[in-house]
Amino acid sequence: MTPEMENAFQAIRTEHGADSLSRVERMLEAGGGAARHPLQGGAKWILPGISQTPWHDPKGHPELSPVVEAFEASHPVIKEELTAAWAGRRDAFADYEHYLTRQEDWQALYLYRGGGLVRESADSVPAAYKVLEESAVETEKICPLLECHFSTLLPGAVIAPHCDLWNFSINLHLAVDIPDGCSITVAGETRSWEEGKCLLFDYSFEHEARNRGSRPRTCLLVDLWHPETTVPERRALIVLITEIRRLMGDL
Structure with a gap:
């Protein structure tokens, strides 16, 4: 712990309680302080006390269900925006870098990154941008340590098995444009996306x-x-x- 961390933690304890x-x-603590799956x-x-539940009901958490409902209600216009952006603003998409590994068959259009909204994206996908801003950013439901982006897997693309960095954020996928032959596996359980959900x-x-489909698969991912x-x-x-x-030179 650096002095900056210690001071910030103490200020939080003073405001919210010693525990x-x-x-x-x-x-x-050494070993992470808790058993992990x-x-x-x-x-x-791994933050102790977080339930070891891989899949969650998208509308099962009162805090998050308004975010889910807002995105699902806006799916038709979000899909239209995505289709137009993919056809006319392809330069707004970039090869996705997953922990410093660039994957050319995995394209991303960012709406939120580096702790803030990507203002340029409002021109390409204004409805998606507005829903994100109003339902997740202004309400502080988004984890500012991570991001939100349209995630497009080209036909034949595979994302290899991996774990992300921590369990104190959770990943929401809005199924924007889903061809047949696409699936995701989490903790050994495979599911398919249902467009609009x-x-x-x-x-x-x-x-x-x-x-494994014949055209790109796109979801809107929100951390x-x-x-x-x-x-x-x-x-x-x-x-x-x-x-x-900051200490690792990533900022």
């Missing part, structure tokens, strides 16, 4: 995806705070990860 960051402190072995940080899963569990985290924990985790990235 408000106990789970974050346990996470930082075997299929979370590749995750770097959302999937919600804990991506600290090993997961993989594939497009949200896990609903089992608290406000003081979220504040502390932002300080912690931001400082670690």
Whole structure:
């Protein structure tokens, strides 16, 4: 812990109580402070006390269901925007870099990145941008340590099995444009996207995806705070990860 982290953590404890960051402190102990599921072995940080549940009901969390409902209600216009952007603004999409590995058959159009909205994207996908801003950013449901982007897998693309960094955020997929032959596997359970509907899963569990269809598959991915985290924990985790990235030269 750097002095900056210590000072920030103490300020949070003063405001929210001495035990408000106990789970974050346990996470930082040697060994991570809690047992993890075997299929979370590749995750770097596991916050104790988060349920070991790979798949979640998208409308099963009162905090997150308004986000899900807003995106699903806007799916028709979001799909129209995506189709127009893919046809006329392909330069807005980039090869996706997943932990420094660039994948040419995985394209991304970012709406939120680096702790803020990508203003340029409002020109290409204004409805999606507005829904994200109003339902997730202004309400502070989005995890500012991560991102939101249109994720397009080209025909034949495969995302290899992997765990993401931690369990204190959760991944929402709005199925925007889904051809036959596409699926995602999380913790050994394979599901397909239903166009216009959302999937919600804990991506600290090993997961993989594939497009065996004949045209691109696109979902809108939103990294949200896990609903089992608290406000003081979220504040502390932002300080912690931001400082670690600064020290590692990632910011």
